[in-house]
Amino acid sequence: MSDTHEIASDRLSATIRAQGGELIALSNADGPALWNGGPEWPRHAPVLFPVVGRLKDDTLIHEGQSHRLTQHGFARDAMFAWVERSPARAVLELRESEATLAAFPFRFLLRMTYEIEAATLTVVTRVENPGDRPLSCGVGAHPAFPWPLAEASGKENHVLVFPQPEPGPGRGVEAGLLVGDIPLPFEGPELRLSEDLFANDAIVIPGAANSSVRFSARNGEGREIKALTVAWEGYKDLGIWSKPTGAPFLCIEPWYGMASDAGWQGEFTEKPGLLTLAPGEGRDLVWRVTLEFVPG
Known part of the structure; x- marks a missing residue:
């Protein structure tokens, strides 16, 4: 059975890989x-779970025990199991194992669903708590666009271009x-892009006011010549990132949760901003990308 699967419409195609459950x-x-x-x-477009960003000293502390958990968690490097592979839809799952429990001492089910309709790819990340105690985690998307x-x-x-200005502050x-x-370097609802924006790493927007953004390429006269729109539901924070040294990509990252504050290290379940699910509870977090038609 192939490690990758392609889904498509008459306007769009996407390939998903079992390694990391990742759109590639x-x-x-x-x-x-x-x-x-x-x-x-x-x-x-790595899947961020069970943390977004870093924990101080890459250490998760739970019930007095320390667990090594590195930046963005282990899902992005784990092998997911295929659940469904059809022409326009792919579903993969990751569950806890002996290896994950050593780093993250919680039971979980992480299900990734990729579906194409017309010019839009929709990605649903579902987190379920199959355990008998609350599950606390961070969940994030990390798609990179040229x-x-x-x-x-x-x-x-x-x-x-956002529907409304982001008041900030950022972190x-x-x-x-x-x-x-x-302060966030917005001009009204627009954030003009330059490599200098990322000299100190990502632009982090806690509690983002918006739930969509248009990534627009313009010509020298300011006319849009190509664009895509990223929208999200269920996520609450937003990261925008490229390499501080410069690179030919831009990441637009809806998150639920963020990195730890530099001065904070404590019981993981008390970390601010985490998603917490009661036993038997599940939550869907959705992001989608639409490749826009720009008239010539």
């Missing part, structure tokens, strides 16, 4: 719309951990 390709008639996993960063999105547009001619990041509040 997305394209339409205009060409690729997902980062190719090149040498600058080997991933495409930047520049259009060959005819330089990186500086790209903008993120600073040092060594993967959150530090003080910072």
Whole structure:
């Protein structure tokens, strides 16, 4: 049985890989719309679970015991099991194992559903608690899109357009951990992109006011020539990231949970911002990407 599966409509195709339960390709008639996993960063759209970002000292503390859990958790490197593979839909699952319990001492079911309709790919991340005690975790999406999105547009001619301004404040990041509040560099509802934005790591927006954003490539005269829209439901925080050293991709990351504050280290279930599920409870978190048609 193949490790990858392709789903498609008449306008869009996507490839999903069992390793990491990850979307690894997305394209339409205009060409690729997902980062190719090149040498600058080997991933495409990793699944972040059971933490988003880093814990201080990469250590999860629960009931007095310390567990080593590295940045963004283990799901992005785990082998998922196929549940469904059909022409327009793929479903994969990851459950706790002896290895995961050593790092994250909670039972869980993590199910990834990828579905294409017309020009939209919808990704549903479902977290269920099959255990007999509460499950606390972070969940995040990390899709990377080509930047520049259009060959005819330089990186500086790209903008993120939100439905409304993000009032902020954002959070600073040092060594993967959150530090003080910072102003967000918005011009009204727009964030004009440049490599300098990421000199200190990601732009982190706790409790984002928006639930969608348009990634727009423009020509030298300011006319849009290519675009895609990322929308989300159930997630509450947002990260925007590219390599601080510069790289030809931009990540738009809906999150539920964030990295630890640099000064915080304590009982994991008391970490601010986590998703907590009662025994038997489940939650769906959704993100979708639509490849927009831009008239010539």
